[in-house]
Amino acid sequence: MDYLTNVKILLEIDELDIEKDGxxxxxxxxxxxxxxxxxxxxxxxxxxxxxxxxMAVFQYRQRGIENVQSESKGSLSESYFNEYSPSIINRLRSNRRVVIL
Known part of the structure; x- marks a missing residue:
């Protein structure tokens, strides 16, 4: 499977729905x-x-709430993540090359 197919599965978007593919x-x-x-x-x-x-799923879900950390409406309060999860960052770090100048 390719990235697009897997991202659609994670987001529960029908594989035949091409509206959001771009x-x-x-x-x-x-x-x-x-x-x-x-x-x-x-x-x-x-x-x-x-x-x-x-990371693509995270970016998709962050649409419209960029640079917003929290939002309150009456007694309801929501907090948002602004950065990739520690598990993603840890996987990236484990594959990071050290550049020596």
Whole structure:
């Protein structure tokens, strides 16, 4: 399976529904770019495929609440994450190359 199919499964979007494919692909490409840059690598190893998918899902779910940490409405309060989860960051760190200048 490819990234797009897996991201759709995680988001519970029907595989035949192509309405959001452009946006999902954008988030996938951003996750790949971030990973390549952060890990200082030239290609994505198989071990990071699920991290890429989780990053794309996170970005999709963050739409519209960028830079918002919390929101209150009466007695109801919601908090939002602004960064990738520690499990994603730990997987990226385990694949990070050290660059010696």
């Amino acid at each position: 946006l999902l692909n954008l988030f996938i490409f951003r996750a790949i770019d971030y990973t390549l840059d952060y890990c200082k690598i030239n290609e994505i190893p198989t071990s990071l495929s699920s991290a890429i998918e989780e």
